[in-house]
Amino acid sequence: MEVKLLTRNFDRPESWTLDAYEKAGGYRAWKTAFALEPEALIQLVKDSGLRGRGGAGFPTGLKWSFVPKESSSPKYLCVNADESEPGTFKDRYLLEKDPHAVIEGILICCWAVGIHHAYIYVRGEFGLPLFRLRDAVREAYAKGYLGHDVDGHGFDLEVTVHRGGGAYICGEETGLIESLEGKKGQPRIKPPFPAVKGAFGGPTVVNNVETITTLPWIVEHGAAEYRKFGTEKSPGTKLFSVSGHVVRPGVYEIPLGLPCKELVYDLCGGISGGRTMKANIPGGSSVPVLTGAEAEAVNLDYESLAAAGTMLGSGGMIVLDDETCMVWTLAVLEKFYAHESCGQCTPCREGTGWLRDLVYRLEAGGGKSCDLETILSITRNMMGTTICVLADAAAMPAASFVQKFRGEFEAHVGAGHCPMRRRPAHFLTAAH
Amino acid sequence: MQPFATPAEDPALREACRLESMGGPVAFSAAGQAELERLFTRYPTREAVVVPALWIAQREFGWISAEVITLVSGLCGVAPSHVYGVVSFYTMFHRRPRGRIHLQLCTNLSCQLRGAEHVLNCLREKLGIELGGTTADGLFSLDEVECLAACELAPVLQVTETRRAENDSLVGPLDGEAARILIDELRVQAEASPAPVASVGPVADSAHRCPGVPGDMPTNMSSGGVRGVTSGGPGRASSGGAH
């Protein structure tokens, strides 16, 4: 079952234009929000139960309430459009197909928190999403929805679209802030949290694109209506981007709590080529992997996925069929984390490289049986020991792959080559 | 663990520390300078404009040289070493001249699951270059890239004409044949539209240096067309989409 809250405008012709957005009732929710006191608006978002869609699932209204009302330095909103978690491509759709909903969400958030300048941090590789967003911001300024005295309400709001330079770590909220300030995107030690001291020294809200884009619907229809979707503890809908071995990869909006089976087999058309699901990475590449059987039994909400030992994360689901080699898969992932570690913390900088090298060697056939314990020991030393959780993001897949597919790892050691007879990938043969 | 190598001993390290010269000082075009001035009004510090300035520079000059770093450092009021640190931290700034069209093939998981390795081999063969290389005619450079947030189009390629504004497009899902056809099509299109003016030279030449924006978009870079749909490789329908 799909529902269309966030995706309600996706099928409209030229849905990304101001004209189409207004015809569809756009920029009305913002007027409703404006009629409310900021505190009442924050309460409304709290009541809706909306949780951050960027990966951590932190309650949005609560995050906003941490920002001091009075502040001597300017407050900022940073919309996180860095979308770089492998398997995640939902924000790209929102930016391409409904950029004005993002802008209206920004208006609502900034009114609630008392912010007069929002930056949208867009990953450097984005083409069309960036161009559409820039055009939409231009249109909104021209129409008086942004800038000085927005729509005659005496509220000023500047919105600046900022293009990143290409680095996964800039999706981490303090890495993003450092990067926005013109530096290397190396995360900061917390506390202080951004809500207290963030961009340019001011209190800062960092929210994911999907989180922000949900706001107009909540304001227009109310918290109770929103709670009619999803579960008690995971209210509302969530965009899942599904890729890998499914018949119809793509972005799907589902009520939280939907059985994973329904998403994979009904909406996505099942596993390609009539094969079976060997494994499922449900929330972006950083979350622990589920076996096919585990995935078929789980529901897609924060609590059910946590109970199954994994996470909802960004909702970037990667489906693996029964012909996939799990050692090879982990090699691809660990190559990514070793490439993206920002290098500040020893456990992460060294650990990601060691994990990559060990898994490469296993896949190439030169692994030893003690390597599996070494991998698990490295992951234990990476988790919870670093400035940001990229180290955990690299360690969790490694630990879960070895634990759940140990037989396959051992078979590589026993055979001295990959038993799935995968041709060596270029990165396994290239010097690194 | 190996002992630490110096850049002289280790090619990978040498590549990581690369910084080359354009042969003389450079300056932004009038349009680029105007864009930069507007940017300074959008941030509370000049330092925050370093990355946006580097984007303008890469569009105008094609790559980031020692002279570009000096230029940006002066304009943004930060040390050249700081600008260099930023340039080398991010993956998208070229520290050497690259081909006119930059091809970035995603080799992350969802693309690998659907045949990125095969597409990579076909591209290498068709272009006659390795990853990181540039064709002898200077038209194409090929790199691998991490997940492009376009996994429903896997295997997916990003095509960018570095010296033109706003033209990055995604092409996918690709197979070997589609990749070869794409290269042929891009070559035909590139030959039909002239390359941007060369950028290297002393400041006095800036008048006829890079016209910058707004250049015509290269025609129909992806089958979806200019700024078009980010899907649908040649002869292939997109299997993705929002449902």
Ligand SMILES: Cc1cc2nc3c(=O)[nH]c(=O)nc-3n(C[C@H](O)[C@H](O)[C@H](O)COP(=O)(O)O)c2cc1C
């Ligand atoms: C390594 C790393 C990468 C991240 N990448 C992203 C990202 O691309 N987009 C995003 O919204 N959040 C990302 N996050 C989460 C952010 O730190 C932050 O929690 C989020 O943007 C907050 O917004 P939300 O509360 O609306 O989810 C990342 C976190 C880490 C540790």
Ligand code: SF4
């Ligand atoms: S955990 Fe890794 S990515 Fe995060 S700050 Fe430390 S070194 Fe950088």
Ligand code: FES
């Ligand atoms: S893995 Fe290639 S675009 Fe995501």
